[in-house]
Amino acid sequence: MEDIKEEKDLEVTDERNNGEIDLIELAKKLWTRRKTIILWCVIGALIGLVIGFSIPKEYTTQVKLAPEISNSGSASKNLGALAAMAGISTTSNSSDAVYPQLYPDIMKSVPFCLALFNIPLTDVDGANKFTLEEYLKDYTSEPWWSVITGAPGKLMGLLSSSKEITAKGQDNTLIRLTKEQDKLIKRLNSAIATSVDEKTSVVTISVSMQDPVVSAILADTVAGRLKEYVTQYRTDKARQDLYYIDKLNEEAREKYYAAQQRYANYLDTHQGIVLYSAQTMRDRLENEATLAFNVFNQTSQQLQMAKAKVQEVTPVYATIEPAAVPIKASKPRKVLILAGFIFLAFVGACAKVLFYEPVKNKFKQTEVPAGNKTYEPGEE
Template sequence: MEENKNYTSPIPASNPEEQEIDLMDILRKIIAMRKTLYKAAGIGLVVGIIIAFSIPRQYTVSVTLAPEMGSDSKNSGLASMAASLLGGGNMGNSADALNAALSSEIVSSTPFLLELFDTQVQTLDKELDTTLVAYLDTQRAPWWSLILGAPGKAIGAIKGFFSEKTDTATAFNPFLLTKEENKKVETLRKSIQANIDKKTGITTLSVTLQDAKVTAMVADSVVAKLQQYIINYRIAKAKEDCAYLEQLYKERQQEYYEAQQRYARYVDANKSLVLQSVRTEQERLQNDMNLAYQVYSQVAQQLQVARAKIQEEKPVFAVVEPATVPLQASNSRKMVVIGVFFLALVGTLGWKLFGEPCLQQFKQQS
């Protein structure tokens, strides 16, 4: 029993001792390099302040939408009510390929972003009142972006000097954008985001720009254009059906009036005659008139149903959280300074404790 105790006791006792020695050794190394850590912290603080004040202030506005799409029930809605009252057939409701679930794809599409270019915006200090496409030229960029982009701008300026000047007042062509237009489209594509909650169907639109009031105005415009975009798509088919039925209604109406006039003229011309041939022709004209009236009446009923369907197909959007001018910037300078400070501190500590010994060991082995 004593031999077993002597044999097993050193094993568990050695691990805590080794761990304590390792921790104390690391602590002594940290204390020994405290001057280096002070320098790294100071450098990180200065660099963090420079970066924080070099990055332009940005503001984010979020808008929450709850879309209510048209019902697919065959026994509900204005169109079904009109069909039942007028005796017309049910025109049916088909699933649309585009709905609110595609909001993120819609707001990031080039045609949609180009429509936003003409949005009228005004800065919070009221010094700038112009269109969104002109405002994008006034947005600031960090100084390192200007340095990195200087060669490209110089080359573009040289090319522009030797190339022929074009008229910039023409409308934007989504099929053929210039480099400047494409750059602004990409800027808006990064600034405007849409997120869909698949469970609830709630859409959250967010816009990030460098002026608080401009951001709120653009967010409000995005919501309005998105709503109109989806409404126009959903009622496009119903409008086509209604336009076709209106044309058909006028044609059938004209045919009925003509058949009515032929019957009336024939009866007036032969009212004193009692020949069988006259009666036969009169019955034929009367049947043509009745048939034309039946067709005309059916088309009129279908037209009323189609008109009701246009209103039924319009989706209703409930704005749960409207656009408001933000009071604080979304990118906090304080967090940038703190992040760079700790990054410099942790990076220096990791290099001194692990990186430098590994490098020396690698040199010795090689």
């Protein structure tokens, strides 16, 4: 039994020694082929430098907004008290469908992007003035390999018929886009990034452009348009109610003035008359004027409440970080690109030395040349 244990221990130690020897042999193989590995790394570095310097510079501008979180605070209670005095109920539950998590989708929508195409821009020198659409078409550059990668798409575009692309706007009207506009919208979507902090609801808008001034102007404009969009949505129902109540108040005012004028005219033409029919008509006109006044007074109170409601639902945004012209380019990260290509070249060279070449040599050794067949005695 002891002999068997000793044999097993020897086998285990032999396996460990073989493993250590294998690692040493691998290291020796890499060291003996170090020139090849260094050559591959140099080639990888050159490729990384070419790619890094071929990518156009981009400048990123960030804008941070803190949106107001709607809640039923003291202002709502005060409005509720005024509404109770005016006989208006404000207990309807209103839900906000545009919450901060939807802001990225809003900013990538077709109507939002189309509205940005006509904003005026200027370059860093201030010598050129153009719109965003003109800037994306004529004032931006792409890496040289985009000509190669984009050739199949251009060829398919020439062969296929040029059809317009349709999309729906806010009022469900169809928006017809050309292929050029659709391409520019995709480029704009890739240049604008929006993120929302789940805890604080802080909205961060990042705009990357090849010109730092264009990046800052566009970031500030995008933030402003987002505020306008959300404000328009949240106040739309309240503004419709305000318009309707204002119309009712105007009609009630006209009816009240007309009833008051009829009552005054009747009193002027029937002074000193003590007939019961005249007194009945006077009381009727007086009641009509009083009723018209009550309606006018109630609609006036409702009008003031509607104006206060519009002010209440109007969101307020605190600009935590305004748009500033960036000084340093954010892309491309040449050091990371260079390090990445050197690492890939090193891994590829090691794989070639350790795996590809041994397998290739073994395959050659197993092959038997066709003219070197051996004959045993007795064979014909």
